[in-house]
Amino acid sequence: MKTIAKRIYIALIILFLYAPIGILMVLSFNESKTRAKWGGFTFKWYIALFQNEEILRALFNTLLIAFTSSLIATVIGTVACIAMTGMKRRAKSILMGITNIPMLNADIVTGISLMLLYISLGIKFGMGTILLSHITFNIPYVILSVMPRMKQLNVSTYEAALDLGSSPLHAFFRVVFPDLLPGILSGFLMAFTMSLDDFIITHFTKGVGVDTLSTKIYTEIKKGIKPEMYALSSLIFVTVLTLLILINLSPADQKKSEA
Protein backbone atom coordinates (compact mmCIF):
# COMPACT_ATOMS: atom_id res chain seq x y z
CA MET A 1 0.00 0.00 0.00
CA LYS A 2 2.73 2.36 1.03
CA THR A 3 4.78 1.66 -2.09
CA ILE A 4 1.73 2.24 -4.29
CA ALA A 5 1.16 5.59 -2.63
CA LYS A 6 4.82 6.43 -3.14
CA ARG A 7 4.67 5.54 -6.81
CA ILE A 8 1.52 7.56 -7.37
CA TYR A 9 3.14 10.52 -5.65
CA ILE A 10 6.23 10.29 -7.85
CA ALA A 11 4.08 9.82 -10.95
CA LEU A 12 2.12 12.95 -10.09
CA ILE A 13 5.26 15.00 -9.64
CA ILE A 14 6.65 13.86 -12.95
CA LEU A 15 3.31 14.48 -14.63
CA PHE A 16 3.10 18.06 -13.42
CA LEU A 17 6.72 18.73 -14.33
CA TYR A 18 6.68 17.25 -17.78
CA ALA A 19 3.10 17.31 -19.03
CA PRO A 20 3.42 20.91 -20.29
CA ILE A 21 6.57 20.07 -22.22
CA GLY A 22 4.91 16.92 -23.54
CA ILE A 23 1.94 18.90 -24.82
CA LEU A 24 4.22 21.43 -26.44
CA MET A 25 6.09 18.67 -28.26
CA VAL A 26 2.86 17.06 -29.44
CA LEU A 27 1.61 20.43 -30.72
CA SER A 28 4.83 20.98 -32.66
CA PHE A 29 3.75 18.08 -34.91
CA ASN A 30 0.21 19.41 -35.32
CA GLU A 31 -0.75 20.20 -38.91
CA SER A 32 -3.29 22.77 -37.68
CA LYS A 33 -2.07 26.10 -36.37
CA THR A 34 -4.48 26.12 -33.44
CA ARG A 35 -4.01 24.16 -30.26
CA ALA A 36 -7.72 23.32 -30.20
CA LYS A 37 -7.67 20.98 -33.18
CA TRP A 38 -5.51 18.05 -34.26
CA GLY A 39 -5.02 18.48 -37.99
CA GLY A 40 -2.78 15.48 -38.55
CA PHE A 41 0.91 14.71 -38.14
CA THR A 42 3.41 16.94 -39.88
CA PHE A 43 7.04 18.03 -39.89
CA LYS A 44 6.22 21.29 -41.64
CA TRP A 45 6.83 23.52 -38.60
CA TYR A 46 10.32 22.09 -38.27
CA ILE A 47 11.01 22.82 -41.93
CA ALA A 48 9.49 26.29 -41.59
CA LEU A 49 11.61 26.90 -38.50
CA PHE A 50 14.86 26.42 -40.37
CA GLN A 51 13.68 28.77 -43.09
CA ASN A 52 12.61 31.47 -40.66
CA GLU A 53 15.53 33.85 -40.50
CA GLU A 54 14.12 35.96 -37.67
CA ILE A 55 13.68 33.05 -35.29
CA LEU A 56 17.11 31.67 -36.13
CA ARG A 57 18.71 35.05 -35.58
CA ALA A 58 16.93 35.37 -32.23
CA LEU A 59 18.19 31.91 -31.28
CA PHE A 60 21.69 32.85 -32.30
CA ASN A 61 21.54 36.09 -30.29
CA THR A 62 20.23 34.23 -27.26
CA LEU A 63 23.03 31.67 -27.34
CA LEU A 64 25.71 34.23 -28.10
CA ILE A 65 24.65 36.50 -25.25
CA ALA A 66 24.21 33.61 -22.83
CA PHE A 67 27.61 32.17 -23.65
CA THR A 68 29.63 35.40 -23.71
CA SER A 69 27.98 36.95 -20.68
CA SER A 70 28.35 33.84 -18.54
CA LEU A 71 31.96 33.38 -19.62
CA ILE A 72 32.91 36.95 -18.71
CA ALA A 73 30.87 36.80 -15.51
CA THR A 74 32.64 33.57 -14.55
CA VAL A 75 36.06 35.16 -14.92
CA ILE A 76 35.08 38.28 -12.97
CA GLY A 77 33.22 36.29 -10.32
CA THR A 78 36.09 33.86 -9.75
CA VAL A 79 38.65 36.63 -9.48
CA ALA A 80 36.36 38.39 -7.00
CA CYS A 81 36.16 35.24 -4.88
CA ILE A 82 39.93 34.93 -4.76
CA ALA A 83 40.22 38.56 -3.74
CA MET A 84 37.58 38.15 -1.07
CA THR A 85 39.42 35.31 0.66
CA GLY A 86 42.28 37.71 1.30
CA MET A 87 40.01 40.29 2.87
CA LYS A 88 39.21 40.97 6.49
CA ARG A 89 36.03 39.46 7.82
CA ARG A 90 34.11 42.74 7.90
CA ALA A 91 35.02 43.88 4.40
CA LYS A 92 34.23 40.42 3.11
CA SER A 93 30.73 40.31 4.55
CA ILE A 94 29.99 43.80 3.26
CA LEU A 95 31.08 42.77 -0.22
CA MET A 96 29.07 39.56 -0.06
CA GLY A 97 26.03 41.60 0.94
CA ILE A 98 26.51 43.94 -1.99
CA THR A 99 26.70 41.07 -4.46
CA ASN A 100 23.63 39.42 -2.98
CA ILE A 101 21.38 42.45 -3.35
CA PRO A 102 21.07 42.37 -7.16
CA MET A 103 20.09 38.70 -6.93
CA LEU A 104 17.22 39.40 -4.53
CA ASN A 105 16.25 42.57 -6.33
CA ALA A 106 13.24 42.32 -8.66
CA ASP A 107 14.24 41.96 -12.31
CA ILE A 108 12.06 44.86 -13.36
CA VAL A 109 13.90 47.22 -11.03
CA THR A 110 17.26 46.06 -12.36
CA GLY A 111 16.01 46.37 -15.93
CA ILE A 112 14.63 49.86 -15.61
CA SER A 113 17.61 51.18 -13.65
CA LEU A 114 20.03 49.79 -16.21
CA MET A 115 18.01 51.39 -18.99
CA LEU A 116 18.09 54.77 -17.24
CA LEU A 117 21.80 54.40 -16.60
CA TYR A 118 22.54 53.73 -20.28
CA ILE A 119 20.38 56.66 -21.35
CA SER A 120 22.08 59.06 -18.95
CA LEU A 121 25.52 57.87 -20.05
CA GLY A 122 24.50 58.17 -23.68
CA ILE A 123 25.32 54.56 -24.50
CA LYS A 124 23.70 53.34 -27.70
CA PHE A 125 21.27 50.49 -27.13
CA GLY A 126 22.05 47.28 -28.92
CA MET A 127 23.74 43.95 -28.45
CA GLY A 128 26.35 45.59 -26.20
CA THR A 129 23.87 46.87 -23.65
CA ILE A 130 22.17 43.48 -23.38
CA LEU A 131 25.56 41.85 -22.90
CA LEU A 132 26.61 44.34 -20.20
CA SER A 133 23.34 43.86 -18.34
CA HIS A 134 23.55 40.09 -18.49
CA ILE A 135 27.12 40.12 -17.19
CA THR A 136 25.93 42.35 -14.35
CA PHE A 137 23.19 40.06 -13.15
CA ASN A 138 25.25 36.90 -13.75
CA ILE A 139 28.21 37.78 -11.54
CA PRO A 140 26.43 37.16 -8.19
CA TYR A 141 25.45 33.65 -9.29
CA VAL A 142 29.06 32.79 -10.08
CA ILE A 143 30.31 34.19 -6.76
CA LEU A 144 27.61 32.29 -4.93
CA SER A 145 28.70 28.95 -6.34
CA VAL A 146 32.48 29.51 -6.28
CA MET A 147 32.62 30.91 -2.72
CA PRO A 148 31.76 27.62 -0.92
CA ARG A 149 34.53 25.78 -2.84
CA MET A 150 36.88 28.56 -1.87
CA LYS A 151 36.07 28.06 1.80
CA GLN A 152 36.79 24.32 1.60
CA LEU A 153 40.14 25.02 0.01
CA ASN A 154 43.20 23.93 1.94
CA VAL A 155 45.61 26.89 1.92
CA SER A 156 48.52 24.63 2.88
CA THR A 157 48.61 22.93 -0.53
CA TYR A 158 49.11 26.30 -2.21
CA GLU A 159 51.81 27.25 0.29
CA ALA A 160 53.47 23.90 -0.21
CA ALA A 161 53.59 24.53 -3.94
CA LEU A 162 55.27 27.87 -3.32
CA ASP A 163 57.75 26.24 -0.93
CA LEU A 164 58.62 23.73 -3.61
CA GLY A 165 59.63 26.57 -5.91
CA SER A 166 56.49 27.19 -7.93
CA SER A 167 55.62 30.72 -9.02
CA PRO A 168 52.35 32.06 -7.51
CA LEU A 169 50.61 32.06 -10.90
CA HIS A 170 51.78 28.54 -11.68
CA ALA A 171 50.78 27.38 -8.22
CA PHE A 172 47.34 28.88 -8.67
CA PHE A 173 46.67 27.14 -11.94
CA ARG A 174 48.11 23.79 -10.87
CA VAL A 175 46.87 23.59 -7.30
CA VAL A 176 44.04 26.00 -6.54
CA PHE A 177 42.25 26.12 -9.86
CA PRO A 178 41.57 22.36 -10.18
CA ASP A 179 40.00 22.40 -6.73
CA LEU A 180 37.79 25.35 -7.66
CA LEU A 181 36.82 23.97 -11.04
CA PRO A 182 33.58 22.22 -10.05
CA GLY A 183 32.35 25.44 -8.43
CA ILE A 184 33.43 27.53 -11.40
CA LEU A 185 31.72 25.20 -13.85
CA SER A 186 28.47 25.06 -11.93
CA GLY A 187 28.61 28.85 -11.61
CA PHE A 188 29.09 29.11 -15.34
CA LEU A 189 26.17 26.80 -16.08
CA MET A 190 23.97 28.65 -13.61
CA ALA A 191 24.83 31.99 -15.22
CA PHE A 192 24.24 30.46 -18.65
CA THR A 193 20.72 29.31 -17.79
CA MET A 194 19.89 32.58 -16.03
CA SER A 195 20.90 34.52 -19.12
CA LEU A 196 19.01 32.12 -21.38
CA ASP A 197 15.85 32.57 -19.32
CA ASP A 198 15.89 36.30 -18.90
CA PHE A 199 13.12 38.35 -20.42
CA ILE A 200 12.51 41.48 -18.38
CA ILE A 201 16.04 42.88 -18.22
CA THR A 202 16.61 42.12 -21.90
CA HIS A 203 13.32 43.80 -22.76
CA PHE A 204 14.42 47.07 -21.20
CA THR A 205 18.02 47.09 -22.36
CA LYS A 206 17.74 45.78 -25.91
CA GLY A 207 18.27 48.00 -28.90
CA VAL A 208 16.28 48.24 -32.11
CA GLY A 209 15.99 45.09 -34.13
CA VAL A 210 17.96 42.98 -31.66
CA ASP A 211 15.80 40.20 -30.31
CA THR A 212 16.43 37.21 -28.13
CA LEU A 213 14.07 34.25 -28.14
CA SER A 214 12.16 35.45 -25.10
CA THR A 215 11.52 38.95 -26.42
CA LYS A 216 10.70 37.54 -29.86
CA ILE A 217 8.07 35.19 -28.46
CA TYR A 218 6.56 38.01 -26.44
CA THR A 219 6.01 40.22 -29.48
CA GLU A 220 4.02 37.43 -31.11
CA ILE A 221 1.26 37.70 -28.50
CA LYS A 222 -1.08 39.87 -30.55
CA LYS A 223 -1.25 37.45 -33.45
CA GLY A 224 -0.76 34.22 -31.50
CA ILE A 225 2.47 32.29 -31.01
CA LYS A 226 3.64 30.55 -34.14
CA PRO A 227 3.98 26.75 -34.09
CA GLU A 228 7.57 27.18 -35.27
CA MET A 229 8.28 28.24 -31.70
CA TYR A 230 6.86 24.95 -30.43
CA ALA A 231 9.20 23.14 -32.78
CA LEU A 232 12.19 25.17 -31.61
CA SER A 233 11.34 24.66 -27.93
CA SER A 234 11.04 20.92 -28.49
CA LEU A 235 14.42 20.85 -30.18
CA ILE A 236 16.02 22.79 -27.34
CA PHE A 237 14.47 20.45 -24.78
CA VAL A 238 15.67 17.35 -26.60
CA THR A 239 19.18 18.82 -26.99
CA VAL A 240 19.46 19.63 -23.30
CA LEU A 241 18.11 16.20 -22.40
CA THR A 242 20.64 14.39 -24.59
CA LEU A 243 23.47 16.53 -23.23
CA LEU A 244 22.45 15.68 -19.68
CA ILE A 245 22.18 11.99 -20.45
CA LEU A 246 25.59 12.01 -22.15
CA ILE A 247 27.23 13.82 -19.23
CA ASN A 248 25.68 11.41 -16.74
CA LEU A 249 26.24 8.24 -18.71
CA SER A 250 29.92 8.33 -19.56
CA PRO A 251 31.36 8.26 -16.00
CA ALA A 252 29.29 5.15 -15.35
CA ASP A 253 30.75 3.49 -18.46
CA GLN A 254 34.17 4.43 -17.22
CA LYS A 255 33.50 2.81 -13.89
CA LYS A 256 32.31 -0.39 -15.53
CA SER A 257 35.44 -0.68 -17.63
CA GLU A 258 37.61 -0.04 -14.58
CA ALA A 259 35.83 -2.81 -12.72
Place this chain on the structure above:
Amino acid sequence: MKKHRMTHIRQTITALALLLSAALCGCGSDKGVNGQVIVYNWGEYIDPETLRMFEEETGIEVIYDEFETNESMYPKVESGAVAYDIACPSDYMISRMIQNGMLSEINYDHIPNAKKNIGAQYYEQSRGFDPENKYAIPYCWGTVGILYNKTMVEEPITRWAQLWDEKYADNILMQDSVRDAFMVAEKLNGDSMNTLDTNELEAAKNLLIEQKPLVQAYVVDQVRDKMIGGEAAIGVIYSGEAIYTQKENPDLVYMIPEEGTNVWIDSWVILKNAPNKENAEKFIDFMCREDIALMNFEYITYSTPNVAARELIEDEDIKNSEIAFPDLSQYDNLETYVYLGEDGDYLYNELWKEVKAY
Protein backbone atom coordinates in the same frame (compact mmCIF):
# COMPACT_ATOMS: atom_id res chain seq x y z
CA MET B 1 34.71 9.42 -11.46
CA LYS B 2 34.16 13.06 -10.61
CA LYS B 3 37.12 14.03 -12.69
CA HIS B 4 35.84 12.28 -15.77
CA ARG B 5 32.54 14.02 -15.50
CA MET B 6 34.35 17.33 -15.31
CA THR B 7 36.40 16.68 -18.42
CA HIS B 8 33.18 15.78 -20.11
CA ILE B 9 31.48 19.02 -19.18
CA ARG B 10 34.58 20.88 -20.21
CA GLN B 11 34.55 19.22 -23.62
CA THR B 12 30.91 20.07 -24.08
CA ILE B 13 31.51 23.71 -23.27
CA THR B 14 34.50 23.93 -25.60
CA ALA B 15 32.44 22.41 -28.38
CA LEU B 16 29.70 24.97 -27.76
CA ALA B 17 32.23 27.81 -27.86
CA LEU B 18 33.70 26.63 -31.15
CA LEU B 19 30.26 26.33 -32.67
CA LEU B 20 29.34 29.85 -31.66
CA SER B 21 32.52 31.50 -32.86
CA ALA B 22 32.12 29.72 -36.21
CA ALA B 23 28.59 31.02 -36.52
CA LEU B 24 29.69 34.53 -35.54
CA CYS B 25 32.06 34.85 -38.48
CA GLY B 26 29.29 34.17 -40.97
CA CYS B 27 27.16 37.00 -39.75
CA GLY B 28 28.03 40.50 -40.84
CA SER B 29 25.72 43.45 -41.31
CA ASP B 30 25.72 45.58 -44.42
CA LYS B 31 24.53 49.13 -44.09
CA GLY B 32 22.13 50.50 -46.69
CA VAL B 33 23.64 52.76 -49.34
CA ASN B 34 20.90 55.31 -48.81
CA GLY B 35 20.87 55.31 -45.04
CA GLN B 36 18.35 53.59 -42.86
CA VAL B 37 14.83 53.78 -41.52
CA ILE B 38 13.89 52.58 -38.05
CA VAL B 39 10.44 51.04 -37.81
CA TYR B 40 8.53 50.08 -34.65
CA ASN B 41 5.58 47.84 -35.40
CA TRP B 42 3.40 45.18 -33.76
CA GLY B 43 4.82 41.65 -33.70
CA GLU B 44 3.92 39.58 -36.77
CA TYR B 45 2.31 42.62 -38.35
CA ILE B 46 4.07 42.73 -41.70
CA ASP B 47 5.12 40.31 -44.41
CA PRO B 48 8.91 40.13 -43.95
CA GLU B 49 9.24 39.77 -47.72
CA THR B 50 7.97 43.34 -48.19
CA LEU B 51 10.82 44.66 -46.03
CA ARG B 52 13.33 42.85 -48.20
CA MET B 53 11.71 44.26 -51.34
CA PHE B 54 11.82 47.79 -49.92
CA GLU B 55 15.53 47.45 -49.17
CA GLU B 56 16.24 46.19 -52.65
CA GLU B 57 14.24 48.86 -54.44
CA THR B 58 15.41 51.87 -52.45
CA GLY B 59 18.77 50.88 -51.00
CA ILE B 60 17.50 51.98 -47.60
CA GLU B 61 18.24 49.60 -44.77
CA VAL B 62 15.23 48.78 -42.61
CA ILE B 63 15.88 48.38 -38.90
CA TYR B 64 12.80 46.66 -37.69
CA ASP B 65 11.64 46.40 -34.10
CA GLU B 66 8.47 44.96 -32.63
CA PHE B 67 6.20 45.68 -29.68
CA GLU B 68 3.35 43.70 -28.14
CA THR B 69 0.98 46.32 -26.73
CA ASN B 70 0.37 50.03 -27.21
CA GLU B 71 1.19 50.47 -23.55
CA SER B 72 4.63 48.87 -23.84
CA MET B 73 5.39 50.81 -27.03
CA TYR B 74 4.66 54.24 -25.55
CA PRO B 75 7.31 54.43 -22.79
CA LYS B 76 9.97 53.01 -25.12
CA VAL B 77 9.35 55.75 -27.66
CA GLU B 78 8.99 58.41 -25.00
CA SER B 79 12.19 57.48 -23.14
CA GLY B 80 14.17 58.24 -26.28
CA ALA B 81 16.47 55.26 -25.68
CA VAL B 82 16.09 54.62 -29.39
CA ALA B 83 15.14 57.29 -31.91
CA TYR B 84 12.51 55.56 -34.02
CA ASP B 85 11.36 57.00 -37.34
CA ILE B 86 8.03 55.25 -37.71
CA ALA B 87 5.61 53.54 -35.35
CA CYS B 88 2.26 51.86 -35.86
CA PRO B 89 0.11 52.49 -32.77
CA SER B 90 -3.66 52.18 -32.43
CA ASP B 91 -6.17 55.03 -32.49
CA TYR B 92 -6.36 56.04 -28.82
CA MET B 93 -2.59 55.80 -28.42
CA ILE B 94 -2.13 58.05 -31.44
CA SER B 95 -4.36 60.68 -29.84
CA ARG B 96 -2.24 60.45 -26.71
CA MET B 97 0.94 60.89 -28.72
CA ILE B 98 -0.58 63.86 -30.59
CA GLN B 99 -1.55 65.47 -27.28
CA ASN B 100 1.98 65.03 -25.99
CA GLY B 101 3.55 66.45 -29.14
CA MET B 102 5.40 63.28 -30.06
CA LEU B 103 4.36 63.09 -33.72
CA SER B 104 5.45 64.93 -36.78
CA GLU B 105 2.98 66.19 -39.41
CA ILE B 106 2.63 64.14 -42.57
CA ASN B 107 3.52 65.74 -45.88
CA TYR B 108 1.14 64.01 -48.27
CA ASP B 109 3.04 65.32 -51.30
CA HIS B 110 5.86 62.97 -50.39
CA ILE B 111 3.51 60.04 -49.85
CA PRO B 112 1.35 60.04 -52.99
CA ASN B 113 0.11 56.46 -52.49
CA ALA B 114 -1.46 57.37 -49.17
CA LYS B 115 -4.00 59.71 -50.73
CA LYS B 116 -4.42 57.63 -53.89
CA ASN B 117 -4.94 54.16 -52.41
CA ILE B 118 -6.35 54.52 -48.91
CA GLY B 119 -10.16 54.79 -48.85
CA ALA B 120 -11.63 58.16 -47.86
CA GLN B 121 -13.96 56.53 -45.34
CA TYR B 122 -10.96 55.39 -43.30
CA TYR B 123 -9.57 58.91 -43.11
CA GLU B 124 -13.07 59.94 -42.08
CA GLN B 125 -13.04 57.32 -39.30
CA SER B 126 -9.55 58.46 -38.21
CA ARG B 127 -10.83 61.95 -37.47
CA GLY B 128 -12.01 60.60 -34.14
CA PHE B 129 -8.43 60.59 -32.87
CA ASP B 130 -6.63 62.69 -35.51
CA PRO B 131 -9.15 65.49 -36.27
CA GLU B 132 -7.40 66.95 -39.31
CA ASN B 133 -5.75 63.77 -40.62
CA LYS B 134 -2.44 65.44 -40.05
CA TYR B 135 -0.52 62.65 -38.36
CA ALA B 136 -1.78 59.14 -39.11
CA ILE B 137 -2.04 56.99 -42.23
CA PRO B 138 -4.26 53.91 -41.73
CA TYR B 139 -2.51 50.56 -42.07
CA CYS B 140 -4.85 47.92 -40.63
CA TRP B 141 -8.33 48.19 -39.22
CA GLY B 142 -11.18 46.14 -37.94
CA THR B 143 -14.16 45.94 -35.68
CA VAL B 144 -14.86 44.28 -32.35
CA GLY B 145 -17.79 41.91 -32.55
CA ILE B 146 -19.30 38.65 -31.44
CA LEU B 147 -18.11 35.26 -32.63
CA TYR B 148 -20.61 32.50 -31.97
CA ASN B 149 -20.89 28.80 -32.62
CA LYS B 150 -24.14 28.24 -34.47
CA THR B 151 -24.49 24.66 -33.20
CA MET B 152 -24.39 25.87 -29.60
CA VAL B 153 -26.92 28.72 -29.66
CA GLU B 154 -30.69 28.54 -30.08
CA GLU B 155 -31.17 31.65 -32.18
CA PRO B 156 -28.75 33.83 -34.15
CA ILE B 157 -26.86 36.32 -32.04
CA THR B 158 -27.35 39.87 -33.21
CA ARG B 159 -27.00 42.07 -30.13
CA TRP B 160 -24.63 42.70 -27.23
CA ALA B 161 -27.65 42.21 -24.94
CA GLN B 162 -27.56 38.49 -25.67
CA LEU B 163 -24.30 38.27 -23.73
CA TRP B 164 -26.50 38.81 -20.68
CA ASP B 165 -28.82 35.89 -21.53
CA GLU B 166 -28.83 33.32 -18.75
CA LYS B 167 -29.27 30.55 -21.29
CA TYR B 168 -25.60 30.95 -22.14
CA ALA B 169 -24.31 30.91 -18.59
CA ASP B 170 -20.71 29.64 -18.51
CA ASN B 171 -20.57 29.73 -22.29
CA ILE B 172 -19.55 33.35 -22.74
CA LEU B 173 -16.01 34.68 -23.29
CA MET B 174 -15.32 38.35 -22.57
CA GLN B 175 -12.23 40.37 -23.45
CA ASP B 176 -9.90 40.86 -20.52
CA SER B 177 -9.14 44.51 -21.23
CA VAL B 178 -10.70 47.59 -19.67
CA ARG B 179 -11.72 49.49 -22.74
CA ASP B 180 -13.10 46.51 -24.66
CA ALA B 181 -15.12 45.25 -21.69
CA PHE B 182 -16.58 48.68 -20.88
CA MET B 183 -17.24 49.36 -24.56
CA VAL B 184 -19.67 46.41 -24.65
CA ALA B 185 -21.62 47.63 -21.61
CA GLU B 186 -21.58 51.28 -22.69
CA LYS B 187 -22.85 50.48 -26.17
CA LEU B 188 -25.56 48.30 -24.68
CA ASN B 189 -26.67 51.27 -22.60
CA GLY B 190 -26.61 53.48 -25.67
CA ASP B 191 -23.72 55.57 -24.34
CA SER B 192 -20.46 56.58 -25.94
CA MET B 193 -17.47 54.26 -25.46
CA ASN B 194 -15.39 57.33 -24.66
CA THR B 195 -17.69 58.61 -21.94
CA LEU B 196 -16.34 60.13 -18.75
CA ASP B 197 -19.77 60.70 -17.26
CA THR B 198 -19.78 59.10 -13.80
CA ASN B 199 -23.43 58.02 -13.98
CA GLU B 200 -22.93 56.32 -17.33
CA LEU B 201 -19.76 54.67 -16.10
CA GLU B 202 -21.45 53.48 -12.93
CA ALA B 203 -24.26 51.98 -15.01
CA ALA B 204 -21.74 50.21 -17.25
CA LYS B 205 -19.90 48.87 -14.22
CA ASN B 206 -23.08 47.49 -12.67
CA LEU B 207 -24.00 45.84 -15.95
CA LEU B 208 -20.62 44.13 -16.11
CA ILE B 209 -20.94 42.95 -12.51
CA GLU B 210 -24.39 41.59 -13.30
CA GLN B 211 -22.94 39.67 -16.25
CA LYS B 212 -20.02 38.24 -14.32
CA PRO B 213 -21.66 35.01 -13.09
CA LEU B 214 -22.52 34.10 -16.69
CA VAL B 215 -19.00 34.61 -18.05
CA GLN B 216 -16.88 31.51 -18.47
CA ALA B 217 -13.61 33.46 -18.64
CA TYR B 218 -12.09 36.88 -19.27
CA VAL B 219 -9.38 36.22 -21.84
CA VAL B 220 -7.43 37.99 -24.53
CA ASP B 221 -5.93 35.91 -27.30
CA GLN B 222 -7.39 32.64 -26.07
CA VAL B 223 -10.83 33.50 -27.47
CA ARG B 224 -9.51 32.26 -30.80
CA ASP B 225 -8.47 28.80 -29.66
CA LYS B 226 -11.35 28.31 -27.26
CA MET B 227 -13.94 29.12 -29.91
CA ILE B 228 -12.28 26.86 -32.48
CA GLY B 229 -12.25 24.04 -29.96
CA GLY B 230 -15.94 24.54 -29.15
CA GLU B 231 -15.18 25.33 -25.51
CA ALA B 232 -17.62 28.26 -25.47
CA ALA B 233 -20.68 29.31 -27.43
CA ILE B 234 -20.19 33.09 -27.65
CA GLY B 235 -17.08 35.23 -27.50
CA VAL B 236 -16.11 38.87 -27.96
CA ILE B 237 -13.36 39.00 -30.56
CA TYR B 238 -11.52 41.24 -33.05
CA SER B 239 -12.71 40.92 -36.63
CA GLY B 240 -9.19 40.16 -37.81
CA GLU B 241 -9.32 36.77 -36.13
CA ALA B 242 -12.74 35.92 -37.56
CA ILE B 243 -11.68 34.74 -41.02
CA TYR B 244 -8.98 32.54 -39.56
CA THR B 245 -11.22 30.98 -36.89
CA GLN B 246 -13.95 30.33 -39.46
CA LYS B 247 -11.49 28.50 -41.67
CA GLU B 248 -10.58 26.25 -38.74
CA ASN B 249 -14.16 25.72 -37.58
CA PRO B 250 -16.93 26.37 -40.14
CA ASP B 251 -19.62 26.48 -37.40
CA LEU B 252 -18.40 29.87 -36.23
CA VAL B 253 -20.17 33.07 -37.26
CA TYR B 254 -18.88 36.63 -36.76
CA MET B 255 -21.22 39.59 -36.53
CA ILE B 256 -21.25 43.26 -35.59
CA PRO B 257 -23.89 43.83 -32.88
CA GLU B 258 -26.81 46.13 -33.63
CA GLU B 259 -25.99 48.44 -30.74
CA GLY B 260 -22.79 49.47 -32.48
CA THR B 261 -19.17 48.80 -31.68
CA ASN B 262 -15.59 49.93 -31.77
CA VAL B 263 -13.78 50.45 -35.04
CA TRP B 264 -10.06 50.27 -34.39
CA ILE B 265 -7.40 51.56 -36.73
CA ASP B 266 -3.68 50.93 -36.48
CA SER B 267 -1.88 53.66 -38.40
CA TRP B 268 1.59 54.64 -39.49
CA VAL B 269 2.91 57.74 -37.77
CA ILE B 270 6.23 59.56 -38.14
CA LEU B 271 7.81 60.53 -34.85
CA LYS B 272 8.78 64.09 -34.05
CA ASN B 273 12.46 63.35 -33.50
CA ALA B 274 12.76 60.92 -36.40
CA PRO B 275 16.36 60.97 -37.60
CA ASN B 276 15.48 59.78 -41.13
CA LYS B 277 12.27 61.62 -42.01
CA GLU B 278 12.70 61.34 -45.77
CA ASN B 279 13.27 57.62 -45.64
CA ALA B 280 10.29 57.28 -43.32
CA GLU B 281 8.08 58.94 -45.95
CA LYS B 282 9.44 56.59 -48.61
CA PHE B 283 8.74 53.61 -46.35
CA ILE B 284 5.12 54.58 -45.69
CA ASP B 285 4.59 55.32 -49.37
CA PHE B 286 5.94 51.89 -50.22
CA MET B 287 3.64 50.21 -47.70
CA CYS B 288 0.66 52.04 -49.23
CA ARG B 289 1.45 50.70 -52.71
CA GLU B 290 -1.36 48.35 -53.72
CA ASP B 291 0.73 45.25 -54.44
CA ILE B 292 2.64 45.61 -51.16
CA ALA B 293 -0.55 46.27 -49.18
CA LEU B 294 -2.03 43.13 -50.75
CA MET B 295 0.97 41.05 -49.65
CA ASN B 296 0.58 42.35 -46.13
CA PHE B 297 -3.16 41.74 -46.11
CA GLU B 298 -2.60 38.14 -47.13
CA TYR B 299 0.06 37.71 -44.45
CA ILE B 300 -1.73 39.41 -41.56
CA THR B 301 -5.36 38.74 -42.65
CA TYR B 302 -6.53 41.91 -40.87
CA SER B 303 -8.67 44.22 -43.00
CA THR B 304 -6.73 46.65 -45.13
CA PRO B 305 -7.90 50.25 -45.68
CA ASN B 306 -6.10 50.12 -49.04
CA VAL B 307 -8.95 50.18 -51.58
CA ALA B 308 -6.64 49.58 -54.51
CA ALA B 309 -5.21 46.50 -52.81
CA ARG B 310 -8.67 45.15 -52.11
CA GLU B 311 -9.44 45.34 -55.82
CA LEU B 312 -6.47 43.04 -56.44
CA ILE B 313 -7.69 40.25 -54.13
CA GLU B 314 -8.33 37.23 -56.30
CA ASP B 315 -10.55 35.24 -53.96
CA GLU B 316 -14.03 36.72 -54.54
CA ASP B 317 -15.30 35.42 -51.20
CA ILE B 318 -12.70 37.37 -49.27
CA LYS B 319 -12.85 40.43 -51.49
CA ASN B 320 -16.58 40.77 -50.83
CA SER B 321 -16.49 39.43 -47.29
CA GLU B 322 -18.78 41.24 -44.89
CA ILE B 323 -16.37 40.34 -42.09
CA ALA B 324 -13.17 41.66 -43.60
CA PHE B 325 -14.76 44.67 -45.28
CA PRO B 326 -18.04 45.62 -43.61
CA ASP B 327 -19.79 48.62 -45.10
CA LEU B 328 -19.20 51.25 -42.43
CA SER B 329 -21.89 53.56 -43.80
CA GLN B 330 -24.51 50.96 -42.80
CA TYR B 331 -24.00 51.76 -39.15
CA ASP B 332 -24.41 55.05 -37.41
CA ASN B 333 -23.25 53.91 -33.99
CA LEU B 334 -19.64 52.95 -34.66
CA GLU B 335 -16.96 54.76 -32.71
CA THR B 336 -13.22 54.79 -32.31
CA TYR B 337 -11.41 54.89 -28.98
CA VAL B 338 -9.99 58.22 -27.93
CA TYR B 339 -7.32 58.81 -25.30
CA LEU B 340 -9.12 59.75 -22.09
CA GLY B 341 -6.27 61.47 -20.33
CA GLU B 342 -4.50 60.21 -17.23
CA ASP B 343 -7.50 60.85 -14.98
CA GLY B 344 -9.83 59.10 -17.39
CA ASP B 345 -7.55 56.07 -17.60
CA TYR B 346 -7.38 55.96 -13.84
CA LEU B 347 -11.15 56.12 -13.51
CA TYR B 348 -11.69 53.27 -15.96
CA ASN B 349 -9.02 51.14 -14.32
CA GLU B 350 -10.51 51.65 -10.86
CA LEU B 351 -13.99 50.65 -12.07
CA TRP B 352 -12.58 47.65 -13.93
CA LYS B 353 -10.83 46.55 -10.75
CA GLU B 354 -14.16 46.73 -8.94
CA VAL B 355 -15.72 44.51 -11.57
CA LYS B 356 -12.90 41.99 -11.49
CA ALA B 357 -12.80 41.88 -7.70
CA TYR B 358 -16.55 41.66 -7.21
